[in-house]
Every structure is written in structure tokens, then in C-alpha cells.
Amino acid sequence: MTSYITSSAKADMSELRRLKSLLPPELQSWVTVEGSMEVNPQLIRCEEIGKDQVEIQIDLVKWDQLALDQRNLLFWHEVARIQNDSIPREGWEMAALAIGLGGAVGELWVQDILLLFLALVLCGFSGYRIYQKNNGERTLKEATEADEKAIALAQRFGYSLPNAYKSLGSALKTLVEQTPNRRQRNRYETRLQALRRSASKAKAKVKSTREDLQ
Numbered sequence: 001m002t003s004y005i006t007s008s009a010k011a012d013m014s015e016l017r018r019l020k021s022l023l024p025p026e027l028q029s030w031v032t033v034e035g036s037m038e039v040n041p042q043l044i045r046c047e048e049i050g051k052d053q054v055e056i057q058i059d060l061v062k063w064d065q066l067a068l069d070q071r072n073l074l075f076w077h078e079v080a081r082i083q084n085d086s087i088p089r090e091g092w093e094m095a096a097l098a099i100g101l102g103g104a105v106g107e108l109w110v111q112d113i114l115l116l117f118l119a120l121v122l123c124g125f126s127g128y129r130i131y132q133k134n135n136g137e138r139t140l141k142e143a144t145e146a147d148e149k150a151i152a153l154a155q156r157f158g159y160s161l162p163n164a165y166k167s168l169g170s171a172l173k174t175l176v177e178q179t180p181n182r183r184q185r186n187r188y189e190t191r192l193q194a195l196r197r198s199a200s201k202a203k204a205k206v207k208s209t210r211e212d213l214q
Contacts, residue, residue: 003194011064012035012060015060015063015064016033016034016035016058016060019033019056019058019071019075020032020033021147022072022075022079022157023079023105024079024083024153024156027079027082027083029053030052030053030054031055031056031079031082032053032054032055032056033056033058034056034057034058035057035058035059035060035080036037036057036058036059036060038057040058041059042057042059042118043058043059043063043074043175044056044058044059044063044074044078045057045061045076045078046056046078046081046082046087048087050145054082054087056075056078056079066171066174067170069163069167069170070167070168070170070171070174071171072154072157072167073150073151073154073164073167074168074171076149076150076153076154076157077143077146077147077150077168078146079150079153080145080146080147080148080149080150080153081142083149084142084145084146084149086142086145086146095204138186138190140187140190142193143187144191144194144195147168147191147194147195147198148155150164150168150199151164151165151168151198154167154168161206162203163200165195165198165199168195169192169195169196169199172188172191172192172195175188175193176188176192177191188200
């Protein structure tokens with residue numbers, strides 16, 4: 001049993017080192033790759049953990065069930081999100097909303113109009129920021145843009161354009177099949193549809209270029 005655990009831990013460390021090597025050189029000094037320690041974690045996610053420091057967290061149990069090319073493209077999707085500056089930030093908005101609401105209730109008692117107004121402004125601004133962060137269209141746009149950039153990153157690391165599209169499409173299809181949450185599954189399906197449209201456009205562009213050269 002101990003031998004199996006040691007072997008599994010070594011395999012996990014080897015995979016994390018492999019993924020680290022897939023980071024573009026300009027990101028390697030400030031982006032880390034770690035196994036997730038959360039209960040029921042996401043397959044892969046990234047978050048800002050400090051000033052100029054980002055961590056990509058992976059559920060290594062689920063990760064190990066994917067093919068190598070699928071892992072690579074999903075990893076590069078997160079890398080692309082970092083490059084596009086579309087990763088989650090610290091949730092100051094919820095704290096600001098709580099402070100604003102508390103201040104508004106307090107000022108209703110003391111009847112200080114100016115402070116009440118400032119508390120309501122804080123509530124409105126933080127509430128708007130929360131809405132922006134959770135806006136479905138914006139989230140989807142950021143995801144599809146990261147998919148496009150992941151394809152470019154794959155080419156940078158030696159993938160052909162067709163193989164990059166095929167690998168990411170296969171990964172998204174697998175996630176659609178394995179995700180029980182309907183809302184999350186719909187997001188994967190929408191990304192897959194957008195990726196197929198992008199692949200068709202890329203194929204048509206390559207064909208047109210070849211015809212022009214003939």
C-alpha cells in the first residue's frame with residue numbers, strides 16, 4: 001500500500017513538472033502549477049495568489065483520466081487566460097457590498113444623509129462589479145478567446161493547426177460527457193460549437209491560401 005502511494009505521488013509530481021515545462025518562458029518565473037487541495041475541486045483552474053503570482057490548480061485524479069493531448073490543450077487554455085488577464089481576482093466586491101449594506105443600515109438609525117449616500121454608492125458599485133464578474137456572455141467570450149489562444153500556444157509548442165483543434169475539441173467533448181452539472185456542461189458545449197466554427201474558418205483560410213499559391 002505504501003509503495004502504491006509513493007508511486008502515485010511520484011507520478012503526480014512528474015506530471016506537474018511536465019506541465020510546468022509547457023509554460024511559455026516568459027511566464028515560468030511567476031506562474032506555478034500545483035495539485036488542488038480543495039474538496040471536490042474543479043478539473044483545472046487558475047487564480048491570483050499574490051502580487052505578480054498566479055497558480056494553476058489541477059485535480060490530478062480527474063486529470064489522469066484524460067489523454068495527454070487533451071491535458072495539454074486544457075492546460076494551455078488556462079495559460080491563455082493568464083495571458084489575456086481574464087483570471088479571477090480577489091473577491092473584494094463581496095466584502096465591499098457587506099460593508100456598504102452594514103453602513104447603510106447603521107446610517108438609517110443615526111440619520112446621517114451624507115454617510116448613507118456614500119454607503120449606498122459603495123453598495124451599488126460593488127454590486128455592479130459582482131454582476132460584471134458573473135455575466136454569462138462575458139465569461140463565455142473570455143473562454144472562447146482563451147481557446148483560440150490555446151490553439152496558438154499549441155502551435156508554438158510544435159502542434160500542427162489541425163491537431164491542435166482536434167485535441168482541444170476532443171477534450172471539450174470529453175468534458176461535456178463527464179460533467180453532470182447542466183450549467184457547466186452547457187458552457188463546454190457552447191465552447192465546443194465555437195471551436196468548430198473557428199476550425200472551419202481556419203480550414204477555409206488555409207485552402208484559400210493554397211489556391212492563391214497555385
